Amino acid sequence: MTLLENPPHVITVGASLLDEALAAQAVRTTRVEWRPPLPGTAAALAQVLADPRRPAANSLAATRLTTARPQLVGVRQAAEILPHGTFLHAGPPLEWERASGPMRGALIGAMLLEGHATDEASAVAALASGRVALEPCHHHGTVGPMAGVVTPSMWMFEVRDAEHGGTAYCSLNEGLGKVLRYGAYGQEVIDRLRWMDRVLGPVLAAALKITGPIDLRSLIAQALQMGDELHNRNRAATSLLLRELAAAVVEAAPRQAAEVLRFMNGNDHFFLNAGMAAAKVSTDAARDIPGSTLVVAMARNGTDFGVQVSGLGDRWFTGPAGIPDGLYLGAYGPADANPDIGDSTITETAGLGGFAMAAAPAIVRFVGGEVEDAIAATRSMYEITLAEHPAYQIPGLGFRGTPVGIDVTLIARTGILPVVNTGIAGRIAGTGQVGAGLVSPPAEAFTQAINALAFGK
Amino acid sequence: MTLLENPPHVITVGASLLDEALAAQAVRTTRVEWRPPLPGTAAALAQVLADPRRPAANSLAATRLTTARPQLVGVRQAAEILPHGTFLHAGPPLEWERASGPMRGALIGAMLLEGHATDEASAVAALASGRVALEPCHHHGTVGPMAGVVTPSMWMFEVRDAEHGGTAYCSLNEGLGKVLRYGAYGQEVIDRLRWMDRVLGPVLAAALKITGPIDLRSLIAQALQMGDELHNRNRAATSLLLRELAAAVVEAAPRQAAEVLRFMNGNDHFFLNAGMAAAKVSTDAARDIPGSTLVVAMARNGTDFGVQVSGLGDRWFTGPAGIPDGLYLGAYGPADANPDIGDSTITETAGLGGFAMAAAPAIVRFVGGEVEDAIAATRSMYEITLAEHPAYQIPGLGFRGTPVGIDVTLIARTGILPVVNTGIAGRIAGTGQVGAGLVSPPAEAFTQAINALAFGK
Numbered sequence: 001m002t003l004l005e006n007p008p009h010v011i012t013v014g015a016s017l018l019d020e021a022l023a024a025q026a027v028r029t030t031r032v033e034w035r036p037p038l039p040g041t042a043a044a045l046a047q048v049l050a051d052p053r054r055p056a057a058n059s060l061a062a063t064r065l066t067t068a069r070p071q072l073v074g075v076r077q078a079a080e081i082l083p084h085g086t087f088l089h090a091g092p093p094l095e096w097e098r099a100s101g102p103m104r105g106a107l108i109g110a111m112l113l114e115g116h117a118t119d120e121a122s123a124v125a126a127l128a129s130g131r132v133a134l135e136p137c138h139h140h141g142t143v144g145p146m147a148g149v150v151t152p153s154m155w156m157f158e159v160r161d162a163e164h165g166g167t168a169y170c171s172l173n174e175g176l177g178k179v180l181r182y183g184a185y186g187q188e189v190i191d192r193l194r195w196m197d198r199v200l201g202p203v204l205a206a207a208l209k210i211t212g213p214i215d216l217r218s219l220i221a222q223a224l225q226m227g228d229e230l231h232n233r234n235r236a237a238t239s240l241l242l243r244e245l246a247a248a249v250v251e252a253a254p255r256q257a258a259e260v261l262r263f264m265n266g267n268d269h270f271f272l273n274a275g276m277a278a279a280k281v282s283t284d285a286a287r288d289i290p291g292s293t294l295v296v297a298m299a300r301n302g303t304d305f306g307v308q309v310s311g312l313g314d315r316w317f318t319g320p321a322g323i324p325d326g327l328y329l330g331a332y333g334p335a336d337a338n339p340d341i342g343d344s345t346i347t348e349t350a351g352l353g354g355f356a357m358a359a360a361p362a363i364v365r366f367v368g369g370e371v372e373d374a375i376a377a378t379r380s381m382y383e384i385t386l387a388e389h390p391a392y393q394i395p396g397l398g399f400r401g402t403p404v405g406i407d408v409t410l411i412a413r414t415g416i417l418p419v420v421n422t423g424i425a426g427r428i429a430g431t432g433q434v435g436a437g438l439v440s441p442p443a444e445a446f447t448q449a450i451n452a453l454a455f456g457k
Numbered sequence: 458m459t460l461l462e463n464p465p466h467v468i469t470v471g472a473s474l475l476d477e478a479l480a481a482q483a484v485r486t487t488r489v490e491w492r493p494p495l496p497g498t499a500a501a502l503a504q505v506l507a508d509p510r511r512p513a514a515n516s517l518a519a520t521r522l523t524t525a526r527p528q529l530v531g532v533r534q535a536a537e538i539l540p541h542g543t544f545l546h547a548g549p550p551l552e553w554e555r556a557s558g559p560m561r562g563a564l565i566g567a568m569l570l571e572g573h574a575t576d577e578a579s580a581v582a583a584l585a586s587g588r589v590a591l592e593p594c595h596h597h598g599t600v601g602p603m604a605g606v607v608t609p610s611m612w613m614f615e616v617r618d619a620e621h622g623g624t625a626y627c628s629l630n631e632g633l634g635k636v637l638r639y640g641a642y643g644q645e646v647i648d649r650l651r652w653m654d655r656v657l658g659p660v661l662a663a664a665l666k667i668t669g670p671i672d673l674r675s676l677i678a679q680a681l682q683m684g685d686e687l688h689n690r691n692r693a694a695t696s697l698l699l700r701e702l703a704a705a706v707v708e709a710a711p712r713q714a715a716e717v718l719r720f721m722n723g724n725d726h727f728f729l730n731a732g733m734a735a736a737k738v739s740t741d742a743a744r745d746i747p748g749s750t751l752v753v754a755m756a757r758n759g760t761d762f763g764v765q766v767s768g769l770g771d772r773w774f775t776g777p778a779g780i781p782d783g784l785y786l787g788a789y790g791p792a793d794a795n796p797d798i799g800d801s802t803i804t805e806t807a808g809l810g811g812f813a814m815a816a817a818p819a820i821v822r823f824v825g826g827e828v829e830d831a832i833a834a835t836r837s838m839y840e841i842t843l844a845e846h847p848a849y850q851i852p853g854l855g856f857r858g859t860p861v862g863i864d865v866t867l868i869a870r871t872g873i874l875p876v877v878n879t880g881i882a883g884r885i886a887g888t889g890q891v892g893a894g895l896v897s898p899p900a901e902a903f904t905q906a907i908n909a910l911a912f913g914k
Contacts, residue, residue: 225819226683226693227852236683239696246703247719254711262704361852362682371855395684395818396853398828 044454053291070278090148091301102183105429106147109185155201206252231353279350302341319442326437351404354419501911510748527735547605548758559640562886563604566642612658663709688810736807776899783894808861811876
């Protein structure tokens with residue numbers, strides 16, 4: 001029997017040209033879904049996949065990430081944690097010169113809030129002269145949404161990992177609209193921050209002393225079953241947190257309880273920052289495992305998108321931050337959008353946000369799209385993750401765990417990039433929020449990371 | 458050409474015997490899904506389907522039901538609404554002699570609460586002698602879960618239909634476990650009811666004066682998108698109501714706010730009773746439309762299951778209440794279960810509860826079953842309903858409206874009975890809750906109703 005005695009059955013791989021040409025000649029083909037690895041990763045990928053430490057290292061990293069038990073244990077003023085004369089910002093390291101509009105706006109507001117400047121011009125001059133040190137939140141166990149600027153007077157959620165012992169912080173959420181984290185710094189913004197410093201922070205701190213630790217792992221798990229994905233939708237989680245705290249807020253501060261509860265009720269993203277600190281303390285548990293290719297941070301400073309990898313310590317691998325694709329508020333459009341900004345991608349890094357879109361069908365209307373898009377987004381993330389979260393489950397997928405533990409080798413191999421849900425800040429300092437949408441990290445951040453894993457450079 | 462010139466193509470209808478016999482002989486058949494109407498309804502069904510008033514009457518009834526805009530406008534003491542010397546109970550009319558264990562237990566507790574008796578024996582004697590008049594909640598614009606006993610000292614949610622102007626009431630929810638509505642009447646039960654009379658009711662009444670009306674249509678619509686079906690699961694709705702009320706509770710009663718908020722937070726069914734009043738005021742909007750075959754109430758008193766139909770005024774059509782099929786708490790089992798009890802089937806009558814099971818995949822674990830069962834339950838209810846609710850939507854079904862507006866002719870025609878989610882009360886007075894599950898109304902209630910529609914008897 002020779003090869004061509006029977007009709008040929010052709011298996012096609014790679015570019016579709018061959019397959020299409022055969023189909024046009026009525027030849028039966030079997031198409032194999034395959035694409036080449038990300039450009040510039042083939043050699044590194046071979047090297048890293050052959051690393052004998054990798055399977056055990058990734059298994060340990062994924063297990064530590066998914067077994068973390070984040071608990072909200074307190075609310076503390078940032079001055080207790082920050083080095084003197086330092087402001088924190090979102091994303092990888094950034095200098096004033098390279099800062100985008102909303103980051104500059106937030107830093108100007110921070111100078112006014114802290115009394116380091118009396119007007120915009122003097123704030124800009126002081127910032128340009130380097131009078132205040134700027135450091136990434138992530139370098140201080142902290143995360144911050146959007147501009148993520150944290151100054152000494154601000155209060156922060158303190159979240160402890162009851163399983164592995166880590167601690168992480170995140171500032172308190174200001175609400176939507178004209179707010180510092182979106183780069184607004186008008187008087188209303190400063191006044192609100194002063195009220196948060198004077199009333200909200202101390203009252204919440206006192207209330208948490210009454211309630212004791214609040215189990216955020218359980219609260220996040222429940223919120224996922226109530227339509228939140230914990231990045232762009234936090235209505236359920238905010239409601240659950242408010243009801244847990246309400247009685248203690250009254251007992252801690254009877255005279256201020258009404259304004260505190262009204263503020264929390266007025267902001268459906270109130271939980272976001274607690275959830276971000278929970279995600280941060282969980283991913284931190286997976287850090288510094290030699291040979292692990294698991295992503296432990298994704299963060300944007302409005303100029304660069306950076307990632308950190310467990311086996312590579314505190315090194316950042318960056319590329320230019322993209323413009324989110326989404327829906328815009330009022331008359332705003334893509335031309336008004338700043339590149340992607342904020343540490344809130346820590347939610348995706350921990351298996352929430354864009355990775356949990358299928359849990360939040362309502363969110364797709366907010367970021368543009370259909371329910372099927374949300375399910376497809378989550379499904380595709382299983383391709384680049386090492387685990388399914390044992391506690392964070394998606395009812396619409398038969399209670400399957402969310403995809404969690406992004407693996408740089410799987411990204412390099414498939415070319416699939418993480419899906420990120422995000423708010424969109426106005427490009428001009430002082431504008432505030434202009435929309436919300438989806439964005440992907442720049443591929444080169446992962447290309448650099450896998451080359452560093454392979455060749456240490 | 459004769460009939461049998463070509464191979465026969467047989468269309469089979471009804472019992473499967475013919476179809477199976479042909480299939481065994483390799484004859485190709487097309488099977489028509491058909492079953493005979495409910496026994497005893499064929500003649501009446503023909504009559505009612507020919508009633509020229511029916512299409513317009515049902516269209517009006519369904520429209521009134523689905524356009525109702527229930528708003529929580531107040532909390533009032535039942536004494537303002539009840540006739541003097543009267544206790545209300547769930548379901549169709551019932552005398553003490555025919556009352557089941559949990560109904561008797563709740564009535565005994567009510568006598569103790571109101572100071573009409575000092576112990577169980579004197580309460581039983583007084584009830585047996587008819588010293589207190591017993592009337593259905595439904596006869597006084599009211600609904601009550603489980604035993605549904607309402608006495609003058611109790612406070613009730615007051616819900617107004619902002620579209621059609623109706624008003625409905627429901628008592629305040631006591632929580633789970635040993636509670637009056639499940640037939641428990643120990644000292645802890647009476648003490649809790651006294652606290653509700655003295656603190657909870659007046660504080661909520663004062664808080665609602667501060668908030669103004671709360672839009673329950675919006676709140677229910679949101680809760681359906683957050684995993685509640687509003688009968689056996691009310692966690693989202695309770696959370697949303699608590700956060701709306703919290704600041705006003707503090708302002709209304711600074712010294713009692715903490716205990717009130719703690720009580721609400723401790724009871725995930727706190728919203729159930731507000732939702733029941735919302736359902737009642739919505740179905741009441743569809744009452745008394747001549748020729749309409751739409752069901753406006755389903756209710757159980759622990760002995761009988763009764764239904765009321767729009768075109769038939771206040772007449773009840775009843776059959777024996779069934780034993781729910783579900784999961785039992787602790788060591789309890791089916792032998793401990795009382796027949797189905799409570800007015801909470803008003804939620805199903807308004808397109809919620811069992812009809813909205815697909816919105817609450819988590820509930821199926823509570824009542825026994827799988828996610829697919831929840832979806833199948835909701836899908837089957839579209840077969841016996843006249844409309845899809847424009848505001849109450851199910852994310853998992855692509856935001857399709859819940860099936861709403863049960864039509865007696867569709868039940869008679871298909872034999873499909875409404876699906877009801879329910880708690881299960883212990884059979885013995887004083888026991889409390891023993892489980893939760895699913896139950897169907899007795900078919901004869903609908904058989905009687907359609908015969909009354911056809912022949913006026």
